[in-house]
Each structure stands twice: as structure tokens, then as C-alpha cells.
Amino acid sequence: MAEPLRGRAGVAFSRLGALALITVVVGLLPWLSGRDPALSVLRALSAEQEPTPEALAAVRRQLGLDAGPVDMLTGWLSGLLRGDLGRSWINGAEVLPAVLSGLGVSLTLMVAALVVAFLVSSALCLPVLLRGARDGAAGGTGAAGAALAALPEFLLAAVLLVTLSVWLGWFPPYGWDGPHHLVLPALALGVPAGAVLGTLFADALPAVLQEPWVGVWRSWGCGRSVLVRGVLRRALPPLLPQAGLVVVGLTGGAVAVEAVFAIPGIGRTALGAARAQDVPMLQGCVLALVLLGLVAGAAVGLVRRRMLGPALRDAALSLPAQSRWEPNRWHVVVPAASVTLTAAVIGWGLTRDPLRIDPVARLGSPSWAHPLGTDGLGRDVLARVAHGAPATVGVAAAVCVCSYVIAVAIGFLPGFARGAAEAANAVPPVIAGILVAAVLGPGTFGASLAVALVSWPALAAHAAALVEQTRASTHIKAHRALGGTPSRIELRHVLPAVADPVARNAVLRLPGIALALASLGFLGLGTQPPAPEWGLMLAESLPYVERAPFAALSPAVMLLLVAVFTMSLSALLSSGWRPDRVVRGNRRRATVSTRD
Numbered sequence: 001m002a003e004p005l006r007g008r009a010g011v012a013f014s015r016l017g018a019l020a021l022i023t024v025v026v027g028l029l030p031w032l033s034g035r036d037p038a039l040s041v042l043r044a045l046s047a048e049q050e051p052t053p054e055a056l057a058a059v060r061r062q063l064g065l066d067a068g069p070v071d072m073l074t075g076w077l078s079g080l081l082r083g084d085l086g087r088s089w090i091n092g093a094e095v096l097p098a099v100l101s102g103l104g105v106s107l108t109l110m111v112a113a114l115v116v117a118f119l120v121s122s123a124l125c126l127p128v129l130l131r132g133a134r135d136g137a138a139g140g141t142g143a144a145g146a147a148l149a150a151l152p153e154f155l156l157a158a159v160l161l162v163t164l165s166v167w168l169g170w171f172p173p174y175g176w177d178g179p180h181h182l183v184l185p186a187l188a189l190g191v192p193a194g195a196v197l198g199t200l201f202a203d204a205l206p207a208v209l210q211e212p213w214v215g216v217w218r219s220w221g222c223g224r225s226v227l228v229r230g231v232l233r234r235a236l237p238p239l240l241p242q243a244g245l246v247v248v249g250l251t252g253g254a255v256a257v258e259a260v261f262a263i264p265g266i267g268r269t270a271l272g273a274a275r276a277q278d279v280p281m282l283q284g285c286v287l288a289l290v291l292l293g294l295v296a297g298a299a300v301g302l303v304r305r306r307m308l309g310p311a312l313r314d315a316a317l318s319l320p321a322q323s324r325w326e327p328n329r330w331h332v333v334v335p336a337a338s339v340t341l342t343a344a345v346i347g348w349g350l351t352r353d354p355l356r357i358d359p360v361a362r363l364g365s366p367s368w369a370h371p372l373g374t375d376g377l378g379r380d381v382l383a384r385v386a387h388g389a390p391a392t393v394g395v396a397a398a399v400c401v402c403s404y405v406i407a408v409a410i411g412f413l414p415g416f417a418r419g420a421a422e423a424a425n426a427v428p429p430v431i432a433g434i435l436v437a438a439v440l441g442p443g444t445f446g447a448s449l450a451v452a453l454v455s456w457p458a459l460a461a462h463a464a465a466l467v468e469q470t471r472a473s474t475h476i477k478a479h480r481a482l483g484g485t486p487s488r489i490e491l492r493h494v495l496p497a498v499a500d501p502v503a504r505n506a507v508l509r510l511p512g513i514a515l516a517l518a519s520l521g522f523l524g525l526g527t528q529p530p531a532p533e534w535g536l537m538l539a540e541s542l543p544y545v546e547r548a549p550f551a552a553l554s555p556a557v558m559l560l561l562v563a564v565f566t567m568s569l570s571a572l573l574s575s576g577w578r579p580d581r582v583v584r585g586n587r588r589r590a591t592v593s594t595r596d
Contacts, residue, residue: 022290022427025435027076030279031069032439076283086280099284102266103292105176106258109265110250112182113190117246120148120194125201148195152515154256154522155559157188158538158552161260166546174262185261189253193246200243201235208235240300247300248293252428255289256519260542267430271523274434275442282438289431338561342389345558349386354379354532363548373550375541381554388532388555391444392521393562396514399448403456403513404506408499410456411463412490429454429516433525447526451516455509462505466498511562518559534558 025032079086085095164184165173171184208231217227255267262268270285272278348371358378366373372381410417433450440446470476476493520526521535529536534555541552 026283026287027073028069029283029438031072085284088278088281090276090278095280095284099288102269103288106254106265109185112186116186116190117194120191121198124198148191149199151192152519153188153253154519155556157257157260158556160184160188162545176263185257188257196246197243243300247296249428251289251293252430255430259523270434274437338565342561346386346389349382352380352383354383354387355530363544366550372554373548375551376544381551384532384537385554385558388534391527391533392518393514395448396510396517399452399513400506400510403452403459406456407459407463408502410460411467414464414468417460417464427454433520437525442525444527447517447520451513455513459502459506463498463502470494470497514562
């Protein structure tokens with residue numbers, strides 16, 4: 001009883017610590033940014049007034065920018081406790097009403113997205129569940145579910161905008177005026193989340209259906225509906241923590257989706273405030289987004305405890321090991337084909353100039369001179385796609401390596417690593433990107449730092465678990481008994497056992513880091529024009545998507561190839577597949593065939 005209580009107390013403490021840390025960072029944004037917004041505020045309030053030193057000093061006193069960081073934080077926290085988030089630096093309006101208005105819109109969108117997620121996950125899981133309840137056999141969701149789960153929200157939003165709105169005209173492309181404006185944003189936000197939940201649940205079903213009680217219930221003549229309810233009650237609670245992460249991730253995905261469809265939600269408001277350096281508005285929006293994510297995670301935890309009931313509430317309930325599957329040739333062909341196609345496009349485009357402007361050829365269709373067409377400035381899309389690969393995938397590799405090194409080092413402090421992982425789960429990459437952009441300004445370094453801040457803690461938590469497991473093993477205890485020094489044991493025995501599994505985990509996260517960087521570039525928080533970057537190219541081409549669809553679809557297809565590669569590689573490595581096993585298997589089959 002004491003151990004589960006300690007675990008729950010640790011989780012609650014880490015969440016409160018994460019909230020306190022984020023609140024302090026948000027409260028110190030005016031001081032951390034290091035910028036003097038007095039001139040911008042003066043021009044916004046009175047365009048005719050001369051920016052004399054006296055006028056600028058008066059604006060600084062009015063905004064409280066002449067105070068130190070401690071006074072600034074204390075004043076903001078006292079106002080926060082009174083329900084006063086200050087006034088906008090741009091238009092002078094109160095921040096709290098704008099935050100509440102945007103929060104209402106975002107909550108409506110997220111509820112609709114959760115409905116879509118439930119429908120998608122049900123469509124993926126119900127056939128598997130019903131078939132397993134009938135005959136005890138269950139399979140996964142297949143390639144379709146895994147591919148949808150790998151799609152980033154901003155990419156799916158762009159594809160839906162091009163196909164269902166621009167080409168087919170079924171739904172309005174922008175705005176927020178009635179239920180018909182809610183359909184495309186809810187699909188873009190809910191389909192990937194539902195695919196993730198459906199894939200997790202379908203992958204857990206084989207282990208549940210192989211438990212002895214299922215066979216006993218079936219032999220007693222229990223109907224399919226009774227078996228389905230029992231399997232649901234057994235399979236759902238262990239998966240709810242991961243489902244909570246998916247729900248928390250909706251807060252970050254809502255920022256990009258609201259930006260694509262011009263929805264006046266709190267995510268788009270925060271993005272606009274970051275770009276305009278309206279720090280009070282940004283503080284209120286980011287704090288509301290973080291609180292929304294923490295409340296969603298706590299609500300999922302409460303539902304899990306409710307489903308377990310008093311008897312199992314303090315028990316460590318977990319699923320048995322999932323049944324392993326052997327990948328067929330398509331699980332190898334798909335990632336190989338995606339890598340080959342990506343390499344061919346990049347190799348062809350690297351021979352072209354990505355910055356050459358040809359006004360006569362702007363928004364041109366694909367031709368021999370421009371195989372993928374041209375963008376709004378007449379620049380060759382193929383060249384920009386190829387030269388944008390280092391800015392997307394290359395920077396992601398550097399971030400991945402740095403995150404891996406930091407994670408392995410921090411993993412030797414297990415308590416700190418778990419708290420850092422909780423803090424990272426509360427802040428999606430988009431929100432971290434907004435905060436970093438407010439401090440450092442938008443750019444490649446700021447986007448890389450933002451993604452790294454939320455990437456290494458998860459790897460560190462993995463490393464911490466391995467460190468604890470290795471330190472408790474028998475051979476480590478034997479080395480201690482034989483007089484081995486702690487430093488020698490840690491370096492010669494613990495570190496090798498941790499480094500390899502965490503490295504494989506980091507490789508699996510590499511495409512996800514690339515997609516996170518692309519999402520920040522799409523929102524204008526990453527690489528800045530005129531440098532080519534896939535997310536930035538997609539954002540630049542969306543206004544001209546009706547006249548030049550290839551300019552928007554080309555970077556979208558490249559990102560989609562990265563997502564497909566992520567899905568295939570993750571499935572292969574999770575199954576325990578190794579290339580040398582395939583080679584040995586082929587040799588054995590060839591030998592048998594020769595003998596026959």
C-alpha cells in the first residue's frame with residue numbers, strides 16, 4: 001500500500017513541480033526575452049507621438065519593464081491570484097477575456113476532435129475485438145492505422161484543406177462560423193489521435209485474449225457482449241496513461257490546426273502574440289494551454305482509477321507481454337522504398353539553385369525545366385525540397401544526438417529523470433517553441449532548442465529505468481561484493497547496458513523530431529525565409545494552393561514519406577527484427593532449396 005501511495009505522490013509532486021517551473025518561466029518572459037518593446041508599444045498606442053527617450057521611459061514604467069526579475073515575477077503572480085493577467089501591449093485590451101474567449105473555441109475544437117478520435121479508434125479496434133471475442137484470435141490494426149498514427153496534425157490539416165476544401169469544395173477552408181467550419185479541423189486533430197489510441201489498444205488485445213479467464217468464460221457459454229465488456233475492462237486501464245499523453249498532445253496539435261484553418265482559438269492567439277512580442281497575451285495563453293494539458297492528464301488518471309475500482313486501485317496492473325509477430329517482406333519493402341524515393345528526389349534537386357527567383361515562371365505547373373513546378377516567387381520547388389532536407393532531417397539528427405548524450409548522463413539520476421519526463425509530457429513541442437521564440441526569437445537554433453527541451457527527458461526516463469534495473473541485477477551485486485569501485489562498475493557495466501537500448505530509442509524518435517521541427521517551421525517559429533525548409537515551404541505555399549498545388553504537396557509528400565518510414569521502422573524494431581536474421585533465414589531457405 002505504501003509503495004503505490006508513494007508512486008502517486010511522486011507523480012503529483014512532479015506535475016506540481018512542472019506547473020511551478022512553467023509558471024515561473026512564463027512570469028519571467030518580459031525579463032527573459034531581453035528585448036525592449038517600448039518602441040513597438042508606443043507606435044501601437046500612438047503612431048503620431050515621437051519616440052523620444054522620455055516617452056520610451058514612460059512606456060517602460062507603465063509596463064513595469066524597469067523593475068527587476070523578482071519584482072516583475074511577484075507582481076505578475078499577485079495579479080494572477082487576483083484573476084488579472086494584465087493588458088495587451090499591442091491594443092491595450094485586457095488579457096483574461098481574450099484568453100477565455102480563445103479557450104472556449106479551443107475546447108470546442110478539442111471535444112469535437114475527441115469524438116472523431118473515439119470513432120476512428122473504435123473503427124480500428126471493434127473488428128479485432130469482436131473477432132477475438134468470437135474465436136480467440138486477434139490481430140493488429142494493419143498498415144492503415146499505423147500510417148494514420150504517424151501523420152502530424154499540421155500535415156493532415158494541409159492535405160484536408162487542399163483536397164476536401166479547395167479541390168472538392170465540400171467544406172469551407174477558413175473561419176469559425178457554424179458546425180460546417182468544425183469538420184475539417186476536428187478531422188485533422190482527431191484522426192491521428194484516434195489512430196494512435198486504436199493501434200495501442202489493438203496491439204494489447206492478443207495478450208488479453210490469451211489469458212486463462214477468457215477461455216474459462218467462453219467454455220461457460222458467456223455471450224460475445226459479456227466477453228467484450230470483460231476484455232475492455234481488462235485492457236483499458238493499463239493503456240490509459242498512454243492515452244493521457246495523446247490527449248495532452250492535442251493541446252500542441254491545436255495550435256497548428258488553428259493556424260491552418262484561421263480559427264480564433266487560444267493556440268492561434270498564442271502564436272500571434274509570440275510573433276508580435278505581445279508578452280502579456282502570450283503569458284496568459286501559454287499558461288492556459290499548459291493548465292489544459294495538465295487537467296486532461298489528471299482526468300485520464302482519475303478515469304483509470306475509477307475503472308480499476310477499490311480492489312485493484314493500489315495494485316500494479318499491467319498487461320502481459322504482447323505476442324511477437326514476424327514481419328513479412330512488405331514491412332521491409334515500405335521503408336526501403338520511402339528511403340529510396342526520398343534520396344532520389346534530394347539527389348536530383350541538389351543540382352539546382354533553391355534561391356533563384358524567376359518572376360515570369362511564378363506558380364508554374366510541373367515541366368521539364370521545373371519538374372515539381374515553382375512557388376509564389378518563381379523558385380524551383382524541387383531544388384527547395386532537396387536543399388530543405390538538411391534543415392529538417394539534418395538538424396533533427398543533431399538534436400537527436402544531443403538529446404541522447406544528455407539523456408544517458410541524466411539517466412544516472414533516476415529521480416530527477418522521472419520528474420523531467422513528467423515536465424516534458426506537460427509541454428508539447430509547439431508550446432515549447434512558442435516560449436523559446438518569445439525569448440530568443442524565431443529561428444533554427446530556437447526551434448532546435450525547443451524540440452530538444454521536450455525530447456531528452458523521455459529518453460532520460462528510459463535510461464533511468466535501465467540504470468535502476470541494471471544496478472539491482474545479480475552480477476552488479478557480485479562486483480560490489482568483490483570490491484569493485486562504484487565508478488568502475490558504473491562505467492564498465494552499467495553504462496554499456498544502458499547506452500545501446502537508449503540509442504535504439506533515440507533512432508526511433510529521429511523522424512518524430514524532424515516532424516516537430518517541420519511543424520515549428522510551418523508555424524513561422526523555425527527556419528526563416530528565404531532559407532528552404534519543408535515546414536516553412538508548406539506554409540508559404542498554402543495561400544497559392546489553388547493555383548499551384550504541387551508547391552504545397554511536394555513538401556507535404558516528403559514529410560509523409562518521413563512519417564511512413566517512422567511507422568515502418570518502429571514496427572520492425574518493436575518486433576525484434578534484425579537484418580542479420582533475415583539474411584540467415586534467406587541462406588537457410590536457399591540451402592534447403594538447393595538440397596531439394
